[in-house]
Amino acid sequence: MKTSIFTYTSKGLPVVAYEFQNNGPEVLILGGVHGDEIEGVIAAQELLKKFMESFPYKLNLTLVPQFNLEGVIYKTRGNGNGVDLNRNLPTKDWSPVAATPRYYPGPAACSENENKGLLQYLERAKPVLILSLHSWHPVLNVNGDCLKVAEVLAQHTGYKIDAEIGYPTPGCLGTYTGLERDLPTLTYEIERGLEAEKIISIHVPAILESLKVLES
DSSP states (O other): OEEEEEEEOTTSOEEEEEEEEOSSOEEEEEEOSSTTOHHHHHHHHHHHHHHHHOOOSSSEEEEETTSSHHHHHHTOSSOTTSOOGGGOSOOTTOOSOOSSGGGOOOSSTTOSHHHHHHHHHHHHHOOSEEEEEEEESSEEEEESSOHHHHHHHHHHHOOOEESOOSSOOTTOHIIIIIITSOOOEEEEEEETTOOHHHIIIIIHHHHHHHGGGGOO
16 A cells, blocks of 8 residues: 555645555545545545455555545535535536535636646546545436446445436536546445444445456
8 A cells, every 4th residue: 555645635734545556447436525424434434444454456546535634624515715626627517606605616617726636636547437435315426437336336235326416516526527538437425424334334345346347
């Protein structure tokens, strides 16, 4: 395992990535894109624990458990500037208009340090899968060619697979990567409020099993 600084927060804090290299395709797992969705952070931290114990996959995997570190610290959806990082990416449909203050997209597309670092990584690494761990109503939102991974997750969790999240999401990661750049992206919406024990016993094993689909 190698640790690195993936990017910096709006206030200059380092966002740590954990890299596991085993001569295979690149995979990115993000937790904490929204700081108040702690379920995804729990899943990501437990994945880190599992990977540190054993990493048998023929993959190169980058894990960022707390992408929106300031949001995790403040327990807010947005970062330290109040920006929703999942509405701030420079998609074709990016809009400066927020549905509510909670979804504030920032003063300009990709205005935030966190996303600037993410874009640099994407340009360099071009992952075959981006798995973004969130929490909301249970759903596996697929953008791009990641259905096989979603099917394994669905088998283990009973979650439905859907190409639509059900409401407009301008500036979101799934659109930017999965639809506009052919970088398959799966937004994994864990049930909001689910106990940590169930996240660890149900969702972490599901993710571990699903990664086998990607091995070269």
